[in-house]
Amino acid sequence: MLLAFAVVGGFAAAAPSAASAQGRSDIPESHPAWATPQAKVADAAPSAKLTFRVYLNLRDQAAAEAAARSVSEPGSPSYRKYLSAAQVRDKFAASDVTVGAVKTWLSGAGFAIGSVPSNRAYVEATGTADQVQQAFDIKLGKYAVKGQTLRAADKNLSVPAALAKDVLGVIGVDQATNLFKPNHTDGRDKPQDVPPGPGFRNAAPCSSYYGEKTDTTDPAYNGKQLPYAPCGYTPAQLRSAYGLDTAAKLGADGRGTTIAIIDAFASPTIYADASEYARRNDPAHPLKASQFSQKVFPVNPDLEGPDGCDAAGWYGEETLDVEAAHGLAPGADILYVGGSDCQDLSLDIALNWVVAGQKADIISNSYGDTGEDIPADEVKAFNQISLQAVLQGIGVYFSSGDNGDEVARLGTPSPDFSASAPWITAVGGTSLAVGKDGKRIFETGWETGKSTLTNGAYTPAFPGAYTSGSGGGTSRLFEQPFYQQGVVPDALSTQNQHGNKKGRVVPDISAVGDPNTGFLVGQTQTFPEGAHYDQYRIGGTSLASPVFAGVMAVADSLTHFHHGFINPVIYKVTSRTSAIADTQHVDGAVARVDYVNGVDASGGLVRSARLFDYPNLTIHTTAGYDNVTGLGTPNGLLFLFLV
Template identity: 80%
Template sequence: MRRSSTLLLSLAVVGGLTGALPATASAQGRQDIPQSHPLWANAQAKVADTAPAAKLSFRVYLNQRDNAGAEALAQAVSDPDSKTYRQFLSPDQVRDRFAASDATVNAVKAWLTGNGFSIGEVPSNRAYVEATGTAAQTEQAFAVDLGKYRVKGQTLRAADKNLSVPANLAGDVLGVVGVDQATNLFKPDHTDGIDSGKATKSVQPSDVAPGPGFRNAPPCSAYYGEKIDTTDPAYNGKQLPYAPCGYTPGQLRSAYGVDKVGADGKGTTIAIVDAFASPTIYADASEYARRNDPAHPLKQSQFSQHVFPVNPELEPPDQCDAAGWYGEETLDVEAAHGLAPGANILYVGGSDCQDNSLDIALNYVVAGHKADIVSNSYGDTGEDIPADEVKVFNQISLQAVLEGIGVYFSSGDNGDEVARLGTPSPDFSASAPWITAVGGTSIAIGKDGKRIFETGWETSKSLLTNGVYGPANYTSGSGGGTSRLFEQPFYQKGVVPDALATKNQTGKKKGRVVPDISAVGDPNTGFLVGQTQTFPEGAHYDQYRIGGTSLASPVFAGIMAVADSFDHFHHGFINPVIYKLTSRTAAISDVKHVDGQAVARVDYANSVDATDGLLRSARNLDYQGLTIHTAPGYDDVTGLGTPNGLLFLLLV
């Protein structure tokens, strides 16, 4: 979550990285790893040196042997006009054709052990070599000094300059991730829309109580328009409908037309990647299905987990909101199962949100093809990401495309990011070219389960005080915009308007625009979720309304799981298909701005009961005060639009 106007990388071809960036000599016999120094790690932000004896773990990621060939093949297997469309590779085929050689792995391991590091995991796709050692060993090995720097309210470790490696290894090293703690800035993309900012900090996940409780305050509606606020003053001349209490799985399946198609996701595995692991996840998700979708229980045989253990020798992840990640996991599991009740769910929990454990978790899924679809609901604020992380992520997501795994990322919950960064920007990882970025909408679902309307999610709030509505202030919304990191990918050419593709660019360049497609995200028209939380009377299961593009991502992942079972094949990377085919048909519903729509909302001031009073507000849907806007055709709030039931399943 760092601000920068500096371009970190110059990317070409399809919008991905073209192999290793040229290294520069930093000392005799050594070469820099370009742009491996975070911009926020400067002298003004430094608060301390890192203790020489401090333990840390990092991964040396290795270049593919033929990155250009891998990108060309990834385009071919995902492009419906290609002769090799959907001729996906197995993990073994990807490894044998593109992965670093055994000789390269052994050379890197020998260098690391020679510097005193102990060697950890080398995954089956030879993506990286993991090493653990002290800060002093790390400083010597990479010719840097490690310090502590203040950034965005956190104190994070980083080097004082670019890392460097021996010149004979420079061509093999893609990047080094974990020496700095830049990925501590990744946050889950969910929101309850109450703007409380509450968080529970933790030292070890095993010590974390369930997060602070939240309940919906009455009145709220079972469906859109069920209850009208006739007690408060009219807002802009209208008596508003009360916000829904939270849509159930059956309502969303009906609204998106996947409830009566004869397919439910059976035969497909959806992986959900988050940090940590909620100790009550299966009990919560099972209870949720029992209460809200009893015809579709979450069977024990459908749910599995792979959770990476916290290394007790490492610096504790005290910057991470473990309980907040529990809520993210719960939302993701319940939403994915709700839309695709026949699919298997694999939860993969990173050991923490630092040292790039989320990339390790994603690579675990991809290296072993553990799932057919991956939903990810987290990201950075903007694109000021160390080049190492960008290169590593692109290589992992590229392998997913080669294997036919669809990877979905939430587009973010802060709109155009101007309020936080000062300049418009999409969020990474959603802006990466080899994934599908899922934006958010505000949706009105009627008594019959059908969509009354659906518009872009950009919400403002007018607080009611002493009978008078205050000004409409922006609260949250679907992330979107034009990337400064990634050039326009092949699949967006001719579909995304030049007026959007040329934003944030220089000269005649065009950038990758986010998002690609959308689903429900607005917490004011959000999803009912059930989770064990900590209330004044103790910790127990309860239900509440939630939203965010981290709702949109698993909802869309669930729809794609239904598409897999309906079409009897796994779709893989769908961007080329949806831009070339479905975008030109009614298979995708074009989301447009809807004027004058708002809902009345009542919240507990203390989030759990009326003891401290109630907060009343009007929530305006699709606020127009940002640099991104919902518009006819492709737009930078909702992308191409939302899936349109059976037509989408037939044509995707």
């Protein structure tokens, strides 16, 4: 279904193109597997407008990968001797001649040429569906896939043979990346130009810290009276739990580091909400106007369907990401970059804009696909962007997903892309107990089992029904990268593989993600009485990624250098110390009360038990490296110094 990727300490080189008798060459695996004759529902309108990008190969892929490994691997003479964006462009990017040749071909085919980024990663073009069909020798149609109707070609795209060696892939001709979603657990569902999403509030009772209140009125669950779920941890509680308050006493609070957050669209109330949130919950650390900036790409006018890309859901994602990152690293600058839609045609533009312009030191991304069923063109283009980030010393963090092993949705275990890519750090989620003193009582893998209290009994009985949890597992796309060799157990790296092959295992490291031990967030929402600011508890690996990004920003300011791609050091060095806390299975659960209507008690209450570390998945929290939490979680000041 996808291009077979051979990864040697990095990512894949493309398979050779197949030349045709007409002097054309196929782009391997550029036809989505789901675009079958049986799934086709209509032809594409010939006059429909679409924008796409022709990605260009690096001049020396092998040398770029070797350099990326060299700057990120402890012990290398070039360790942390990063290249500038200009140096990467001059040494590895496609040449001006190559860019000119691609532009000449596209303009000759009738396309309007769009942007070419400063790193010459791609050439953007716009034209009609008919022009695309002629230029790439395909037929475009509409196909039913996963509840959506998406555009795709009927076969592999092809380009003139003279350009085949220069073209990495083409993104935007199909709509496969419409399947990308944010990884938080409380999505909002409205179109692109929308009011704030529907309101949600925590129901009482809930606890201000773990174990403050115990449910003594409901029946015991698995023989235990349960503590009530925290109402939502505050920034100070998480800073304390991860030891960042100690670093702050040494003057390290993230200052001198810029965290970029990439999502789709932009909440119109983001700065007001984040400022109010800090005022209410962390008044000693306001979000100053000088600390916050945005780069928002114009909304794509061609979004399909009345709900577009669930823009209001992305508003909630942005709010969580900004408030969590600022909460953990209150001295860091926050740069929000909003893509024009939920497709990687836009999210990759946003990511590339940050990397090509060296706009940030850390990038947090809280979105992903369901599994790894991603067009090879997208995988190759993404890996090329993330490779450049490594060369320049930019740390790129992706949430590992909120659907555990994905068996419930896919029928087979799989990690999620982009978290499974080899040149990024995949951040998994945990269930975190923070005590009255702000210290960590325990931290275990986040996989939730839910049992609802009905007529005096819990249904289903222990361990309940699986709802959500930290994504993880072994990639089918990527071989085991150099940094996981000798650390990740063979029992994990050989899953989903054939013969003696080993795969990339997700995640790499973890932070709090369980919404039942989650983060208090503040956002303008739409309530029955109108739209206004309010607060509620939220979680997901969408929380874990910006939390960990905040931890790394504090590490930057403590050690006075930017850490860049941390996977080699955390696997080869830090994991052999107590700087990473090993997460192990914990038998436990919390009692949770929810409003039926989401906002008040007028519609009644629902009472449930939420189990930690649900056991009936193919991924498990164990001693040592595991495929729920990776190496574990950052362990205070020692982690900040040793990472």
